[in-house]
Amino acid sequence: MNVRTLILAILYHQDASGYEIKKMSSEGRFSYFVDISFGSIYPALTRLEAEGLVSCREETQSGKPDRKVYSISEAGRREFIAALSQPPQPDKFKSEFLLIAMNAELAGESALDHAVRSRIAWLENELEMLEDVIGRCQHEATKWVVRYGMTCIANDLSYLREHGRALIALANNQTPVSHQNKPMPEHLDFTS
Amino acid sequence: MNVRTLILAILYHQDASGYEIKKMSSEGRFSYFVDISFGSIYPALTRLEAEGLVSCREETQSGKPDRKVYSISEAGRREFIAALSQPPQPDKFKSEFLLIAMNAELAGESALDHAVRSRIAWLENELEMLEDVIGRCQHEATKWVVRYGMTCIANDLSYLREHGRALIALANNQTPVSHQNKPMPEHLDFTS
């Protein structure tokens, strides 16, 4: 799921400028998946145009700077559909929160408490955003995906609300962190 | 959450060689978060050693090639705890499956059907793996995280089982894909 494909996905349904694509990716209904930067969008658009997968027209606007509006071509549509037909790679998922949680005793109570609280706030916010999206969206498949995302977030949230306290309690609970490190010969330990 | 920090997280609780770290990251109890490659592990270990955050001893084994076993140093422990204390970045999440789902009409019934089935199979497998992990894990914070992951996956799974059919149905349901693209002047469309 590289920037190219993501741009084709957006342009498949509507023309857009690089600036608009950026906004959609970091605020709009695509923001749940992606947040791509200008530094990757503009070069990608240039390359897609060179390959004939998108076309570009310049538009002069009143009250705003000129902009370059990109449209997907038939070749671009074929390319995108071909990309969709390939079996999807498994989800990629990285969570610093879970690393902190996994090391609750080391992180300390206040850091953990803060992490849990702000995670809850963040998830609530995401949920609200998706509720908003689904209210204005007509496209059934998109709605399916958004509902999917919403149930995931809602479940996440209820787990945190139910078990967040228990996690924070582990921070205090000074279970001696098991240093199962094999004892190291002093002569090799040049760090102490 | 870069490779350095992940390696420190692993070494915090047990000594390990680069080869073992790789195995833990792609099979063991850390595999839910990470899957780092040899190409990033070995250079990272070298650098961590140069910085005095880990130390290294060579071990000759009987019946196996020599290996370099790394131990975290006190400086390394401090570094890791400092990393944990910083407020976590929001989760990063990428799903090719959701991109396909969002474009159900374009992906086609068979591709979608296959994607849903193999996702279910994959999630069932993940769940099984985590069940196994939790059975043998003593560390409370780790268990908290694994239970978290398990409920997320279980919810995901039940959503897919309940609504997967509805999604696949959307593939056939040939709702004319709304090409809201502004009509393009022919002279600008060099793709046809």
Add this chain to the structure above:
DNA sequence: GGACACATGTAATCGGTTACATGATTAC
């Protein structure tokens, strides 16, 4: 005249993967 949203682009850098290169040891 300054802050802000709109708009496009490039260069340096980063953090990682892939592919390659090497080699020990065991099991068949």
Add this chain to the structure above:
DNA sequence: GTAATCATGTAACCGATTACATGTGTCC
């Protein structure tokens, strides 16, 4: 002899981000 597992490492490449550079137009 050859396949598989264990083990370490490097070089080329890739895909992205960050920071930089530039500029228009609006509102106060």
